[in-house]
Amino acid sequence: MVPLQGNTSEPPPSDSVFTKLERIAALAEQMPQTALRTLSHCLDRELLWHANRLVRPDAAVGVDGQTYEDFQEGLLARLDQLVDEAHQGTYRAPPVRRTYIPKGTGNETRPLGIPTVADKVLQRAVVMILESIYEQDFHEGSHGYRKKRSAHQALNMLRGWLNQKGGGFVLDVDVRKYFETIDHGHLREFLKRRVADGVLLRLIGKWLKAGVLEEGSLSYPAEGTPQGGVISPLLANIYLHYVLDMWFEGEVKPMLKGEAILIRFADDFVLGFTDESDSQLVHELLGPRFSAYGLTIHPEKTQRVRFERPSGGSTVGQKKPGTFDFLGFTLHWGRTRRGGWTVKTRTASSRIRRTITRIDDWCRKNRHGPVPEQRATLNRKLHGHYNYFGRPGNYYSLSRVYRGVLRAWKKWLTRRSRASRVSFTWSRFEQLESRHPLATPRIRVGVVRANP
Secondary structure (H helix, E strand, O other), X not given: OOOOOOOOOOOOOOHHHHHHHHHHHXXXXXXXXXXXXXXXXXXXXXXXXXXXXXXXXXXXXXXXXXXHHHHHOOHHHHHHHHHHHHHHOOOOOOOEEEEEEEOOOOOOEEEEEEOOHHHHHHHHHHHHHHHHHHOOOOOOOEOOOOOOOOHHHHHHHHHHHHHHHOEEEEEEEOEOOHHXXXXXXXXXXXXXXXEOOXXXXXXXXXXXXXXXXXXXXXXXXXXXXXXXXXXXXXXXXXXXXXXXXXXXHHHHHHXXXXXXXXXXXXXXXXXXXXXXXXXXXXXXXXXXXXXXXXXXXXOOOOEEEEEEOOOOOOOOOOOOOOOEXXXXXXXXXXXXXXXXXXXXXXXXXXXXXHHHHHHHHHHHHOOOOOHHHHHHHHHHHHHHHHHHHOOOOOHHHHHHHXXXXXXXXXXXXXXXXHHHHHHOOHHHHHHHHHXXXXXXXXXXXXXXXXXX
């Protein structure tokens, strides 16, 4: 192994690293039906060095308790050890530490697996190799967890198609517990269609079998990819690429009467049709198709929506067109400035409620903290919300969140003490807020955001 020159805080020569990845990408594009061998030669110290740079320094620690800063001590020796263990087959994937994050409304939660720093680095390096292959294979309508693609681009593609076709019939699909139910056997078979390198396949197999540590108890799931793992989103994308994307383009589209489109962001996807009977047919086919690969279409959350453009200048006497939610937005027909009809987006009501509820809960737990610190944290939360939902035409929804946060902050500041419950009026709160202002709604016109 060629030693790196200079201080470890400076990047090593990267030409060879990215040249290798580019060659893999070119080879994958030239041979779309071939499983590629000799990929693991890219898995070297230099690649892991770059992978290390992509790990979030402030991320939660794994089961070993090692922080990102700890991992940087003797970095090159650690990377060399990871490379050797990966190539020799002696690497042991450590268990992930399971925690839970809120999902949707109510008390529903989503499990999140937290790997160790070393595991994150190695996973990231493998992801960089696999992405070189699969970016040549993934379909245009697939947007989730891909470079230079975002949820906003998915929304824009869907809006563009619906506007061009004058609307149509939308099949809004929900997959029940997708990440937790991915079948390992089918996933391995899918991977072998494009990857024939034993080192990479062996590593992926170990990550799939890695244990889950929860409240001191260690378990070994027989299915699923732990959410939180660096490689998990890519594996999930690969799975649906074969189960859904290729099937829809290669087998379903040829049998349809009209035109159709599939827009997918990870496991969130919608299908648009110009013919109503096509939407009915695909709806009937989806269930058995997904069931064959261990997945379940949620019957209550999956719906067919008539989404045709309103005709004429007035909607009086017309059946109101339906709406549907996608990626946190509600898509609906609205007027342009010139009086025409166009597909617009507004924040889904459920997402507004979820945001305000979470911030209200944060205000409750932190009501005794210093006001400047509370304001700083609330503004970070608001800026994050505005950055994602600040699309043209969505100012009113942003304002609802802003007003809701104001009310929540005032409510819990009022309850800091018995005295404040009487004396902390809206007038006093407005004076305080003028000294410590919250971020006001902002529309980010023309800004393409990264994945949410």
